[in-house]
Amino acid sequence: MSSEKWIFTAECSLDSVAQGAAELQRYAGEIDLSSRKMFQLDLIYEELLTNVVKYSYPDPAGHTITVTLEKQGEDCIFEVIHDGMDFNPWNVESPDLDLPLEERSEGGLGIHLVKQFSKSLDYSRENGMSIVKVVF
Amino acid sequence: MELKMIQANDEYTHVALSGRLDIDGVRAVELDFAAIVGNKGKSAIVDMTEVSFMASLGMRMLLSTAKTLRAAGGKVVLYNPQPVVLEALETAGFSAVMSIESDFAKALELIQSK
Numbered sequence: 001m002s003s004e005k006w007i008f009t010a011e012c013s014l015d016s017v018a019q020g021a022a023e024l025q026r027y028a029g030e031i032d033l034s035s036r037k038m039f040q041l042d043l044i045y046e047e048l049l050t051n052v053v054k055y056s057y058p059d060p061a062g063h064t065i066t067v068t069l070e071k072q073g074e075d076c077i078f079e080v081i082h083d084g085m086d087f088n089p090w091n092v093e094s095p096d097l098d099l100p101l102e103e104r105s106e107g108g109l110g111i112h113l114v115k116q117f118s119k120s121l122d123y124s125r126e127n128g129m130s131i132v133k134v135v136f
Numbered sequence: 137m138e139l140k141m142i143q144a145n146d147e148y149t150h151v152a153l154s155g156r157l158d159i160d161g162v163r164a165v166e167l168d169f170a171a172i173v174g175n176k177g178k179s180a181i182v183d184m185t186e187v188s189f190m191a192s193l194g195m196r197m198l199l200s201t202a203k204t205l206r207a208a209g210g211k212v213v214l215y216n217p218q219p220v221v222l223e224a225l226e227t228a229g230f231s232a233v234m235s236i237e238s239d240f241a242k243a244l245e246l247i248q249s250k
Contacts, residue, residue, distance in 0.1 A: 014159055
Protein backbone atom coordinates (compact mmCIF):
# COMPACT_ATOMS: atom_id res chain seq x y z
CA MET A 1 0.00 0.00 0.00
CA SER A 2 1.29 3.42 -0.92
CA SER A 3 0.98 6.36 1.50
CA GLU A 4 2.93 9.05 -0.32
CA LYS A 5 1.38 12.11 -1.85
CA TRP A 6 0.21 11.69 -5.43
CA ILE A 7 1.26 14.59 -7.62
CA PHE A 8 0.19 15.02 -11.21
CA THR A 9 0.81 17.86 -13.62
CA ALA A 10 -1.80 18.29 -16.33
CA GLU A 11 -1.54 20.49 -19.35
CA CYS A 12 -4.33 22.99 -19.41
CA SER A 13 -6.57 20.99 -21.77
CA LEU A 14 -9.53 18.65 -21.36
CA ASP A 15 -7.54 15.85 -23.06
CA SER A 16 -4.81 16.10 -20.46
CA VAL A 17 -7.37 16.27 -17.64
CA ALA A 18 -9.02 13.08 -18.96
CA GLN A 19 -5.60 11.37 -19.08
CA GLY A 20 -4.91 12.42 -15.48
CA ALA A 21 -8.23 10.89 -14.39
CA ALA A 22 -7.01 7.45 -15.48
CA GLU A 23 -3.75 7.87 -13.53
CA LEU A 24 -5.64 9.12 -10.50
CA GLN A 25 -7.87 6.03 -10.54
CA ARG A 26 -4.79 3.80 -10.66
CA TYR A 27 -3.32 5.58 -7.63
CA ALA A 28 -6.66 5.55 -5.77
CA GLY A 29 -6.75 1.77 -6.27
CA GLU A 30 -3.35 1.50 -4.54
CA ILE A 31 -4.39 3.49 -1.45
CA ASP A 32 -7.48 1.37 -0.90
CA LEU A 33 -10.31 3.90 -1.04
CA SER A 34 -13.92 2.82 -0.52
CA SER A 35 -16.07 2.85 -3.65
CA ARG A 36 -17.89 5.96 -2.39
CA LYS A 37 -14.58 7.79 -1.77
CA MET A 38 -13.44 6.75 -5.26
CA PHE A 39 -16.60 8.29 -6.68
CA GLN A 40 -16.07 11.49 -4.65
CA LEU A 41 -12.46 11.71 -5.80
CA ASP A 42 -13.40 11.21 -9.46
CA LEU A 43 -16.13 13.82 -9.18
CA ILE A 44 -14.01 16.42 -7.38
CA TYR A 45 -11.12 15.92 -9.81
CA GLU A 46 -13.25 16.21 -12.94
CA GLU A 47 -15.30 19.20 -11.79
CA LEU A 48 -12.40 21.28 -10.45
CA LEU A 49 -10.03 20.56 -13.32
CA THR A 50 -12.68 21.14 -15.98
CA ASN A 51 -13.49 24.42 -14.28
CA VAL A 52 -9.86 25.59 -14.34
CA VAL A 53 -9.39 24.60 -18.00
CA LYS A 54 -12.60 26.31 -19.10
CA TYR A 55 -12.55 29.49 -17.06
CA SER A 56 -9.17 30.32 -15.52
CA TYR A 57 -7.19 31.35 -18.58
CA PRO A 58 -7.98 33.66 -21.50
CA ASP A 59 -5.48 31.49 -23.42
CA PRO A 60 -4.76 28.16 -21.70
CA ALA A 61 -1.95 27.15 -24.09
CA GLY A 62 1.38 26.58 -22.34
CA HIS A 63 -0.06 26.58 -18.82
CA THR A 64 -0.04 23.60 -16.48
CA ILE A 65 -2.16 22.61 -13.51
CA THR A 66 -0.73 20.68 -10.57
CA VAL A 67 -2.96 18.25 -8.70
CA THR A 68 -2.10 16.55 -5.42
CA LEU A 69 -3.86 13.90 -3.37
CA GLU A 70 -2.94 12.76 0.10
CA LYS A 71 -4.72 10.34 2.39
CA GLN A 72 -4.62 11.27 6.08
CA GLY A 73 -6.46 8.71 8.16
CA GLU A 74 -10.00 8.53 6.86
CA ASP A 75 -9.70 11.86 5.03
CA CYS A 76 -8.42 12.63 1.57
CA ILE A 77 -6.85 16.02 0.91
CA PHE A 78 -7.07 17.11 -2.68
CA GLU A 79 -5.44 20.27 -4.07
CA VAL A 80 -5.43 21.99 -7.44
CA ILE A 81 -2.71 24.59 -7.98
CA HIS A 82 -2.66 26.86 -11.04
CA ASP A 83 -1.42 30.25 -12.19
CA GLY A 84 -4.69 31.30 -13.81
CA MET A 85 -7.17 33.89 -12.58
CA ASP A 86 -7.46 34.73 -8.88
CA PHE A 87 -10.94 33.31 -8.53
CA ASN A 88 -12.47 31.54 -5.56
CA PRO A 89 -14.77 28.82 -6.93
CA TRP A 90 -16.48 28.41 -3.55
CA ASN A 91 -18.04 31.86 -3.95
CA VAL A 92 -20.02 30.66 -6.98
CA GLU A 93 -23.70 30.50 -6.11
CA SER A 94 -25.40 27.14 -6.48
CA PRO A 95 -27.96 26.90 -9.28
CA ASP A 96 -31.62 27.12 -8.35
CA LEU A 97 -32.63 23.46 -8.11
CA ASP A 98 -36.30 24.26 -7.56
CA LEU A 99 -36.86 25.59 -11.07
CA PRO A 100 -38.96 23.50 -13.47
CA LEU A 101 -37.11 21.58 -16.19
CA GLU A 102 -37.80 24.21 -18.86
CA GLU A 103 -36.05 26.88 -16.79
CA ARG A 104 -33.26 24.79 -15.32
CA SER A 105 -29.75 25.84 -16.26
CA GLU A 106 -27.72 22.99 -17.74
CA GLY A 107 -24.51 24.46 -16.32
CA GLY A 108 -23.29 25.42 -12.88
CA LEU A 109 -23.87 22.03 -11.29
CA GLY A 110 -20.19 21.07 -10.99
CA ILE A 111 -19.13 23.29 -8.10
CA HIS A 112 -22.44 22.61 -6.36
CA LEU A 113 -21.72 18.85 -6.53
CA VAL A 114 -18.17 19.30 -5.20
CA LYS A 115 -19.47 21.33 -2.25
CA GLN A 116 -22.05 18.69 -1.39
CA PHE A 117 -19.60 15.78 -1.64
CA SER A 118 -16.87 17.41 0.52
CA LYS A 119 -16.17 17.91 4.22
CA SER A 120 -14.32 21.22 3.87
CA LEU A 121 -13.27 23.64 1.16
CA ASP A 122 -10.55 26.24 1.01
CA TYR A 123 -9.09 28.71 -1.46
CA SER A 124 -5.93 30.81 -1.24
CA ARG A 125 -3.72 32.84 -3.53
CA GLU A 126 0.03 32.74 -2.93
CA ASN A 127 2.80 34.16 -5.14
CA GLY A 128 0.54 34.39 -8.14
CA MET A 129 -0.76 30.84 -7.70
CA SER A 130 -4.33 29.83 -6.86
CA ILE A 131 -4.62 26.89 -4.46
CA VAL A 132 -8.01 25.19 -4.37
CA LYS A 133 -8.28 22.66 -1.55
CA VAL A 134 -10.92 20.06 -0.76
CA VAL A 135 -11.07 17.61 2.13
CA PHE A 136 -13.44 14.68 1.73
CA MET B 137 -18.67 4.44 -22.55
CA GLU B 138 -21.39 2.83 -24.61
CA LEU B 139 -24.90 3.73 -25.65
CA LYS B 140 -27.04 0.72 -26.58
CA MET B 141 -30.42 0.84 -28.25
CA ILE B 142 -32.64 -1.68 -26.48
CA GLN B 143 -35.98 -0.92 -28.12
CA ALA B 144 -37.68 1.76 -30.17
CA ASN B 145 -41.41 1.65 -30.85
CA ASP B 146 -44.19 4.15 -31.55
CA GLU B 147 -44.50 4.98 -27.86
CA TYR B 148 -40.99 5.25 -26.48
CA THR B 149 -37.27 4.76 -26.93
CA HIS B 150 -35.40 2.49 -24.54
CA VAL B 151 -31.62 2.86 -24.37
CA ALA B 152 -28.90 1.78 -21.96
CA LEU B 153 -25.78 3.70 -21.04
CA SER B 154 -22.81 1.79 -19.68
CA GLY B 155 -19.41 2.83 -18.38
CA ARG B 156 -18.09 6.11 -17.03
CA LEU B 157 -19.98 9.24 -17.99
CA ASP B 158 -16.88 11.42 -17.53
CA ILE B 159 -15.22 13.84 -19.98
CA ASP B 160 -14.27 11.07 -22.43
CA GLY B 161 -17.50 9.17 -21.84
CA VAL B 162 -19.70 12.16 -22.61
CA ARG B 163 -17.66 12.93 -25.73
CA ALA B 164 -18.11 9.33 -26.89
CA VAL B 165 -21.91 9.24 -26.64
CA GLU B 166 -23.40 12.75 -26.54
CA LEU B 167 -24.07 13.17 -30.26
CA ASP B 168 -25.63 9.71 -30.58
CA PHE B 169 -27.58 10.23 -27.36
CA ALA B 170 -29.06 13.49 -28.63
CA ALA B 171 -29.84 11.92 -32.02
CA ILE B 172 -31.30 8.64 -30.77
CA VAL B 173 -33.07 9.85 -27.63
CA GLY B 174 -33.67 13.55 -28.16
CA ASN B 175 -34.47 14.02 -31.81
CA LYS B 176 -37.24 11.47 -32.09
CA GLY B 177 -39.47 13.48 -29.76
CA LYS B 178 -40.70 10.30 -28.07
CA SER B 179 -40.42 9.62 -24.36
CA ALA B 180 -37.38 7.61 -23.32
CA ILE B 181 -36.29 5.14 -20.67
CA VAL B 182 -32.58 5.51 -20.04
CA ASP B 183 -31.17 2.45 -18.30
CA MET B 184 -28.43 3.68 -15.95
CA THR B 185 -27.66 0.30 -14.33
CA GLU B 186 -24.16 0.05 -15.82
CA VAL B 187 -23.14 3.69 -15.33
CA SER B 188 -20.39 3.64 -12.70
CA PHE B 189 -19.54 7.34 -12.68
CA MET B 190 -21.26 10.55 -13.60
CA ALA B 191 -20.34 14.21 -13.12
CA SER B 192 -21.92 17.47 -14.24
CA LEU B 193 -21.01 17.02 -17.93
CA GLY B 194 -23.10 13.85 -18.03
CA MET B 195 -25.92 15.57 -16.15
CA ARG B 196 -25.85 18.39 -18.68
CA MET B 197 -26.29 15.82 -21.45
CA LEU B 198 -29.34 14.31 -19.71
CA LEU B 199 -30.88 17.71 -18.90
CA SER B 200 -30.42 18.97 -22.43
CA THR B 201 -32.14 15.93 -23.94
CA ALA B 202 -34.91 15.98 -21.33
CA LYS B 203 -35.62 19.61 -22.23
CA THR B 204 -35.78 18.76 -25.94
CA LEU B 205 -38.23 15.95 -25.23
CA ARG B 206 -40.33 18.08 -22.89
CA ALA B 207 -40.72 20.66 -25.64
CA ALA B 208 -41.99 17.86 -27.92
CA GLY B 209 -44.38 16.57 -25.23
CA GLY B 210 -42.18 13.65 -24.15
CA LYS B 211 -40.29 12.77 -20.99
CA VAL B 212 -37.18 10.97 -19.78
CA VAL B 213 -37.28 8.31 -17.08
CA LEU B 214 -33.94 7.27 -15.61
CA TYR B 215 -33.97 3.60 -14.74
CA ASN B 216 -31.99 1.98 -11.92
CA PRO B 217 -28.93 4.20 -11.29
CA GLN B 218 -26.33 2.76 -8.89
CA PRO B 219 -26.63 4.17 -5.33
CA VAL B 220 -23.77 6.67 -5.57
CA VAL B 221 -24.88 7.83 -9.04
CA LEU B 222 -28.40 8.23 -7.63
CA GLU B 223 -26.98 10.28 -4.76
CA ALA B 224 -25.22 12.58 -7.23
CA LEU B 225 -28.37 12.94 -9.34
CA GLU B 226 -30.45 13.78 -6.26
CA THR B 227 -27.81 16.23 -5.04
CA ALA B 228 -28.11 17.98 -8.40
CA GLY B 229 -31.90 18.19 -7.99
CA PHE B 230 -32.77 15.72 -10.74
CA SER B 231 -35.64 14.11 -8.81
CA ALA B 232 -37.56 17.36 -9.19
CA VAL B 233 -37.28 17.49 -12.98
CA MET B 234 -37.31 13.88 -14.17
CA SER B 235 -38.44 10.54 -12.81
CA ILE B 236 -35.87 8.13 -11.43
CA GLU B 237 -37.22 4.62 -10.99
CA SER B 238 -35.64 1.33 -9.90
CA ASP B 239 -38.63 -0.85 -10.87
CA PHE B 240 -38.80 -1.36 -14.63
CA ALA B 241 -42.58 -1.96 -14.72
CA LYS B 242 -43.08 1.35 -12.92
CA ALA B 243 -40.65 3.11 -15.27
CA LEU B 244 -42.73 1.84 -18.17
CA GLU B 245 -45.95 3.03 -16.49
CA LEU B 246 -44.45 6.49 -16.05
CA ILE B 247 -43.52 6.62 -19.73
CA GLN B 248 -46.99 5.54 -20.81
CA SER B 249 -48.88 7.90 -18.49
CA LYS B 250 -49.68 11.24 -20.03
